[in-house]
Amino acid sequence: MKAFLVALCLALLSAPAWAISDPREMLPDPAQEARAEQVGSQLRCLVCQNESIEDSGAQLAHDLRAVVRQRVAAGQTDSQILAWMVARYGSFVRLSPPLTLTTLLLWATPVLALLVGSGAALVGRRSFAPAPAPLNAAEQARLDELSRPA
């Protein structure tokens, strides 16, 4: 199966790869078409590397685009369409993975990285920059003497 997918991708690469090549694919209502593009850009073309169905020239992407547009025209919400796609193809189809136990680490990365970075900076500051010890009484007296106007 995997070899087949790879072969399919190679075959597709040799065709000019751009998304919609037929204006008849698009919905007549520009607002609906814009929404369909928005939804489609969240969905992965399953036989390509890292391309959304809006960007891909593959036949499967073409079919999925048609499904998205049918459902947009039928008045479904974005989340309904995404849910249908995930039910059918698994989370793999979403370019932005849903937050689950397995993707927790992925989504937490920005916060974790900031926390680790700030923590390291604080620890580093403490370790290499000991606060200068306060002056003792004799030093303070000497300082006062020096800074007294002559």
Add this chain to the structure above:
Amino acid sequence: MIPELGHFALALACAFAFAQAIVGLWGAHRRDMRLMAATPGLAVGQLLALAGASLALVLASAWDDFSVVNVAENSAVAKPLLYKITGTWGNHEGSILLWGLILGICGGLVSVFGRTLPSALRARVLGVLGGTSAGFLLFCLTTSNPFWRSWPAPADGRGMNPLLQDPGLAFHPPVLYMGYVGFAVPFAFAVAALLEGRIDAAWGRWVRPWALVSWCFLTCGIAMGSWWAYYELGWGGYWFWDPVENASLMPWLTGTALVHSAIVVEKRESLKIWTVLLAIGTFSLSLSGTFLVRSGILNSVHAFANDPARGIFILGLLGLVIGGSLLLFALRAPLLRSGGVFAPVSREGGLVLNNIFLCSICAVVIVGTMYPPFADLLLGQKISVGAPFFNATVLPLAIPVFLAMAVGPLLPWKRGRLMPLVTHAWWAALAAVAVGGVCAGNMAVLPALAFGAATWLILGSFSEVIERTLLFRAPVANSVRRARGLPVAVLGAAIAHAGMGVTIAGIAGMSLSSNKIVEAKPGDQFKLGGYEFTLLSLSSEPGPNFASRVASIEVTQGGTPVAIMRPSKRNFASQNQTTSDVAIRTNFLRDLYVVLGDERDGQAVLRLHVNPLAPWIWLGALVMAAGGALSLADRRLRVGAPSRLRAGAVPA
């Protein structure tokens, strides 16, 4: 004959590299002056041998020697000479050789310009460079040899992927590799410093220009790649969060952090351990970037070699270089004592904040890129991580950087107050709010915010220069005199920061682009973004190694002619492959962008785009690189580097 000479030169270079590593490191360890003095010669020898090997490959390709497998697989008689030459690095084997050559050039440059370095430090730096080089050349010789022959030679080659036959892409790899490989020098300095257990301001003064040069090249290289995707792929996009693009972005992010933290080492003798770690990390990411992509672990549109034997060699090499340097870091870093103390609100504090955010963005990009294969491997879960994820996570981390970088240079060293930022940059903030407000009335929230941020960044970046020259407050002659005395690095930093603002403005403009897909027959007219596009004709034209269909489209604005655009589709017979040649017309405020699609029943599919401010995306990157280059010209970097007295001048 010539390929054999090239093969021999490659093997010779590999031997030189091994010798350079052993002689340099052992000599420095034993404090043997003769061994240490021999190292630069070995580095220059390696460079010459690599130059010979590269020349041999170029000649074999230019003279159509199809008995060389690499040439037969990637070239053809009909290919234009320019692409026969540049095509030598457009394939896996050739690009590894180019990588080695650039690493050799780095070693040669350290040998020539490093005469004033302490001899032990120089020997160690060259030794580390030699060791890295030896690994790559061995990889090249054993698994990716560009000089393998096959007999009988085929009559003609298989030709090159037409997508790669493009002047922009021809020079993209060398520029990008100069960036990637250039970071090997700061890496070598970091490892050498760990071996010696000592870092001082002079070390920072040596590392900063190297990091800066590499950073400039990497910036240009990434911009060229993005520009190529924009005009060659014909999708109208410029950044796809593809693993290959991410691979170049990661070292850029840490490299940017390195350039900044090296300033602190140089000026304040602080952040030493951190800077060493960044130097190691940046080169490690450069290595992983180029080579993980090739091991086939992360597949992508761009990856052109997927071979498990190579993969294992690469992983071993990466493990050795990265693991070894990190182990050394863990053992030796505690020896490096830092000097300068600073308050949280200070120039140093600002630079630490910059480093934390840049590295966090880098962590997000790494995790996002590596998560799918690891989730598959460890959890058996198939997930995708694409553009929507990166946009949602990177943007919130980048915005504080954009806001802070305009005024960060206004903070004084050691301890500062936030009030001067307000008194010196209020006018930039006011302008940003005004621009953002005007935009908000005409467009969505996000582009309006981005235009506001771009204004803030472009104007705010010059607030330090304006402050230091007392522009508009002192007499003009006085300001000019002050400007002359201004360190060039201050101006360079202002320009580089403003360049980021230009890029943000371009990205914001691009998000407002309008496009239309139409079926057209000659004579049809379409309106888009205030322009009228009229298809005049469809015709066939021959090319050097392709046949093309060309559409002529007249663009007018309210009846006034603007341009005649000629997008085409090229069919390359030798690969049975078709590419689209996008027509772009720019006036630097907007791009007109037309793609010719399939033809059916005398009608052609056209994609029309009007992209406001699109060229600013890459223009901004050029401005950033120019700022970095200007900063290199700073007198302090040249004068501050130690120079050696002639032997006679030193009293005994």
